Amino acid sequence: MVNASLQPAGGIVRGDWFPSSPDLGGYATALRDQGRNLLTSLVICLGSVVLSLGLAAPAAYGLALLGLRGTRPILLGVLVTQMVPGIVLANALYGAYAELGLLNSYLGLVLADATAGVPFALVVLHTSMRTIPREIVEAARLDGAGRLRVLWSVVLPLNVNALVTAAVFTFLLTWGDFLFALALTTTDTVRPITLGVYEYLGAHTSQWNAVMATAVLASLPAALLLVLAQRRVTSGATGGALD
8 A cells, every 4th residue: 555655646556565766746645635534534533532531431430439220231231232233323313413403514423423432431441440449439538529529530540541542442433434424424524534535536546646645644643543552552451351
């Protein structure tokens, strides 16, 4: 893919791992045509991460540390919802969005992508929070901290790895989303990069350097994020596994 992206426009892709005379024209074309779509995906991903963690963290805290009844049925229900095919959810959201005026909007895609991010973040954070000794939480309560203060000042700092893990995978799920982008957008006003690559491929098959440059640019944010957060993701994914 990198090799093809560095070939001159209209040239034949050669078998070398790296061309002897790389041409950056494909990247210039890709940034010109797809730069806005990249920014759109970034905004949607960040919004989905914030919304997912904002909903999942308090929910996981309540289920793991506040002694609420029905924790197991609730978690089972969360997992069962993930068995619903995405196309079914997309069709239902399309009808609701059409009535609410959320089609072709950033908010609409953020809410749709959060339907996958919230359950995943809830399960990861709940598993991690269960490993916190209750004595720490009780000590904070005896010192006068309210439940929200305990969550913000005690629980969340002790679960940084789980928060990073949930954030990274929510970002990756949103960044790679194609179904919601295709079903919930009908114009080019809000077009994520996945949909941009799909439509770009059909319109520019004669410019493979630009197509592959777009694919490289679309891969970089997710790859860099995962590399930078690798240690915390590994710790967060295995945290509480023996609990």
